[in-house]
Amino acid sequence: MSDSLPLVIANLKANKTWEEVSLWLDQVGQGCPSFKGTIVLCPSYPFLTAAAQKIKSESLKIKLGSQDLSKFEKGSYTGEVASSQIADLCQYSIIGHSERRQNFAEDDHILAKKAANAKAAGLVPIFCVQNENTPVPKEAELIAYEPLFAIGTGNPDTPQNAATVAKRLKDRGNYTVIYGGSVTPPNVKNFLKKGVIDGVLVGNASLDAESFIDILESASGQ
Ligand code: PGA
Numbered sequence: 001m002s003d004s005l006p007l008v009i010a011n012l013k014a015n016k017t018w019e020e021v022s023l024w025l026d027q028v029g030q031g032c033p034s035f036k037g038t039i040v041l042c043p044s045y046p047f048l049t050a051a052a053q054k055i056k057s058e059s060l061k062i063k064l065g066s067q068d069l070s071k072f073e074k075g076s077y078t079g080e081v082a083s084s085q086i087a088d089l090c091q092y093s094i095i096g097h098s099e100r101r102q103n104f105a106e107d108d109h110i111l112a113k114k115a116a117n118a119k120a121a122g123l124v125p126i127f128c129v130q131n132e133n134t135p136v137p138k139e140a141e142l143i144a145y146e147p148l149f150a151i152g153t154g155n156p157d158t159p160q161n162a163a164t165v166a167k168r169l170k171d172r173g174n175y176t177v178i179y180g181g182s183v184t185p186p187n188v189k190n191f192l193k194k195g196v197i198d199g200v201l202v203g204n205a206s207l208d209a210e211s212f213i214d215i216l217e218s219a220s221g222q
Helices: 018-031 045-057 098-103 108-121 159-172 188-192 209-220
Strands: 007-011 038-042 063-066 092-095 124-129 142-145 176-180 199-202
Touching: 007 092, 007 176, 007 209, 018 038, 018 045, 018 209, 038 092, 045 063, 092 108, 108 124, 142 159, 159 176, 159 188, 188 199, 188 209, 199 209
Parallel strands: 007 038, 007 199, 038 063, 063 092, 092 124, 124 142, 142 176, 176 199
Antiparallel strands: none
């Protein structure tokens, strides 16, 4: 991982119009000049091109990630988006989010293909695991620990347990490990302060630009 830590990643999921994403970029782009880590925005596919153009033309300190990519390299796969298409616009790609594992039956085999495609295209996979035993493809260097009970529930893991899991994952390989699951402005610093967890993946609390900026501010102090 060459980008500076902490990593604070906004996963907008299937939310927001382009107008709203653009406003989010305006607000977050100006919002926290003291933040020295890396901000990554993961909007829906249709907005990646316009977001990349805006970030470039306004020199915003925000990187882009896709929320998924195809298990196929490229070709006749209607509706799919290939890693090589995403890599023109993004630096990162979320792979193996539990919402994809559950709703789209993505298994370890499919996710290994996705991670390999991402890496081959020059993207950094943000590989999501549910616990310290979840298989991790060899291409993954950045892991997001996201326990199922914590995602979108308002019931985060304890910072202590999250740090324990992060440490166990780091014992398995040379990984950057971030935490995701009901991260909020008041709790983010507890996850980052031990220095074991390298960042956060934020869903609900990233939708409101002000609350995301509060997370960046809190993360700056760690
Ligand atoms: P949440 O989502 O912050 O709303 O729990 C996290 C995620 O889905 O990555």
